[in-house]
Amino acid sequence: MRVVKSIKVLRKLLRKEKLSNHKIGFVPTMGSLHEGHLSLIRNCRRENEISILSIFINPKQFVKGDDFSSYPREEKKDIFLAKKENIDIIFFPTNKEMYSDGHSTVINVEKLSTVLCGKYRPGHFQGVTTVVGKLLNIIEPDTLYLGQKDAQQAIILKKMIDDLNWPVKVNICPTVREKNGLAMSSRNQYLSDNEKKEASILFRSLKEAKHTILSGQRDSKKIIQSIRNLITKNSSAKIQYIECVNADTLEKLTILKGKMMIALAVHLGRARLIDNIQIAVK
Ligand code: AMP
Numbered sequence: 258m259r260v261v262k263s264i265k266v267l268r269k270l271l272r273k274e275k276l277s278n279h280k281i282g283f284v285p286t287m288g289s290l291h292e293g294h295l296s297l298i299r300n301c302r303r304e305n306e307i308s309i310l311s312i313f314i315n316p317k318q319f320v321k322g323d324d325f326s327s328y329p330r331e332e333k334k335d336i337f338l339a340k341k342e343n344i345d346i347i348f349f350p351t352n353k354e355m356y357s358d359g360h361s362t363v364i365n366v367e368k369l370s371t372v373l374c375g376k377y378r379p380g381h382f383q384g385v386t387t388v389v390g391k392l393l394n395i396i397e398p399d400t401l402y403l404g405q406k407d408a409q410q411a412i413i414l415k416k417m418i419d420d421l422n423w424p425v426k427v428n429i430c431p432t433v434r435e436k437n438g439l440a441m442s443s444r445n446q447y448l449s450d451n452e453k454k455e456a457s458i459l460f461r462s463l464k465e466a467k468h469t470i471l472s473g474q475r476d477s478k479k480i481i482q483s484i485r486n487l488i489t490k491n492s493s494a495k496i497q498y499i500e501c502v503n504a505d506t507l508e509k510l511t512i513l514k515g516k517m518m519i520a521l522a523v524h525l526g527r528a529r530l531i532d533n534i535q536i537a538v539k
Contacts, residue, residue: 258340260347264395267348271307271396279306283398285389288312289329289443290338293433297402298342300430304400310339311348311392313355318384324527329443348396355391364390366413366420372507373409373520374531377497385410386417393423401425406432406440408518408533412507432532434460440532447528455492456525462487463519463534470536475513477501484521494523494530504535513538 261267274281282305284297301308312335319325332349339347363383369375370382393401401418403411411429418425433441438460439453448456462484474480481499488494501510504518513536520533 258344258347260336260349262349262351262354264350264354267346267395270346271309274307275397280400281305281307281309281396281398282400282402283309283311283392283396284402285311285313285392287314287328287443288335289331289446290335291433291441291443291445293404293406293441295338295342296433297404297430298339298344300428301400301402302343304428307345308343309346309348309396309398310344311350311396313348313350313388313392315355315384315388316352317356317387318381320378320380320384323378323381324444324447329446348392355388363387364417364421366417369409369413369416369507372509373498373500373502374522375409377522382410382413386413389414390417390421393418393425398425400428402428402430404432405429405533405535406442407531408504408520408535409507412505438464440530442528442530444528444530448526452493452526452528455494456530458488458491459494459521459523459530459532460534463521463532466519467534467536470513470538475538477510477513480513480519484519488521488523492525494525497522497524497529 282301284301286294314328316325364386365383366386375382415427437457439456466480466484480501484499488496499521501513501517501519504516510517516537518533518535522531
């Protein structure tokens, strides 16, 4: 396994692989690796000859009030875990390597970036699309591996790739959860043991809502209210949003139909947690 910090060195390494027609898979992360990240890495390993993991805590996707300075940084542990998974290359750039002085070009996916999390974290998705766009230009992978946990991010990145005609396949991998249903996240480290227990209500309430919808309920207001009640009754979480949306366009649904998703964000203790569930309504 190679740990590479320089774009030039990475490009040189990859040129050889491309000349040998090797398939290249790419997993972008902000590090502090957990089983969710590892599942992406395993899919990537299975489907490609060369697997690249990037670890970069991208300052441009943190907005005012976010946790950039306290975001967990675990370089040694991450390298150990990536090695165990037989990753070929870890790309670990510095801020300076990614953003030269005076960097001023951004990628913005309109509309999709302004709803759900985008409404509360203006500029966040522009930071994500800009950095992933740069990484795709540097690595030129065949396939990009993303997690369903960050469903809006995955939809936006797919749209960017499509709109900009990048020849990259996108593989969206299922959300990996703790035993109690809490979606794994680097930010779960901010939770106390008790808050972790409380946080299990998020996925439980989403699963119950799915069951209610599949049993015939089509009124989004009723579904949202039932999730709100469950969360407030069973935890100290402060709800930021709960929305029923079309799973592709992220448009709000009043009457539930088609391929839909319930997405939510809450604050619990020091952590901001997100989760979602997909439902095919007949
Ligand atoms: P992050 O390091 O949080 O930026 O995440 C890097 C990638 O891992 C993103 O594509 C996430 O959607 C994905 N990911 C994070 N948590 C999970 C999880 N619990 N299950 C599956 N994928 C995840």
